[in-house]
Amino acid sequence: MKAPQDILKVWNKFNSFPMETLTKAWFYEQGTKQKQRSVSLMKEHYEQYLITGNCFDLTIWLLDEFKEAGIESYPIGTNLHTEDAHVAAIALDEKGNRYLCDLGDQWIQPILVDKCSSCFSEEKLAGYFPAAEVAVQAEENQATINYYRPNGKISKQTYDLTKVSNEEFFLAAETSQRKVGKKPLLECRIFDKGEVTHWEFYNWESWLSTSKGKFYDKEVQNIDKWVTRIHQKTSYDKAFILEALKLYAQRK
Structure with a gap:
């Protein structure tokens, strides 16, 4: 079910990339006519602030890296x-097998979604999604992922x-970047105690999901303390985090 090395080589460039909406709120206020950033601008912002973006940003960037490779x-x-x-993105190997590549949901690695492949399995698998085992049910034009959590919950x-056409995809991306919302979100993968865990900050709460369960962080009311916590998890520029969180605080 694992992707071949050439696909993984590209995917692994994004191992430390969070998915978040802080960048969306921040860039929305920059006053540009176009709200969906180009790959070159995303790279520029990454060099400046170590920021990444939401699922559209990450997918656009990933597709560009696949194209380059x-x-x-x-x-x-x-x-x-x-x-x-x-x-998300679909990447194809030399035989035409399709692999789901979802950076937006912070998958650990891509997974095969072609039922006709000799490598395909519907069994529960670890090592693909943080803090959960997954099983794939695949059809020609859709794949259903079953997530098995450590507490017994199944979703x-x-x-x-x-395939979404490029024109439709970028129209949808622009639409998404204009819908900022009121609740800040950030998700990232953290390697901890021998496993890839999932840390999430959403609507002024944060927690860590591991193979042993879900653990909430201590409550934080002060924005400066949120800045410190998010910086510790992501290495994002502190001034950027502060500015983005203040924008969300105004939207409460």
């Missing part, structure tokens, strides 16, 4: 043009594997 890939998405929009998510 000569790997066929394309965007997929659900609920486009709504506040619930989510996008599922269905991906439409149909």
Whole structure:
């Protein structure tokens, strides 16, 4: 179910990249006509502040890296043009097998979603998603992921594997970047005690998900303390974090 090395080589460039909406709020206030950043601008911001972006930003950047590496890939998405929009990428190996690449949901690595492949399995697998085992149910144009949490909870998510045209994808991206919302979100993968864990900051709460369960952090009311905590988890520029959080505080 693992992707070949050429796909993993590109994917691994993003191992330390969080998914977040802090950049969305910050860039929205910059006054530019276009709200979806180009890859070159994302790289510039990363060098300046170590910031990444939301699922659209990460998917656009990942697709660009696949293109540079000569790997066929394309965007997929659900609920486009709504506040619930989510996008990811499909990368193809030399045999045409499709691998789901979802940086937005902070997957540890891509996973095979072609049922006809001899390597395909519907068994529960570890090492693909932080703090959960996953099992894939695949059809021609969709894949359903079942997530098995350490507390016994089972959830599922269905991906439409149909290619989204570039025109439609970038229109949806622009729409998404204009829907800032009121609740800040940041998710990142953290290697801790021999496993990849998942740390999340959402609506002024934060917690760590591990193979042993979900652990909430101590409550924080002061923005400066949030800046310190987020910086410790992400290495984001502190001045950037402060500015972005103040924008969200004004939206409460």
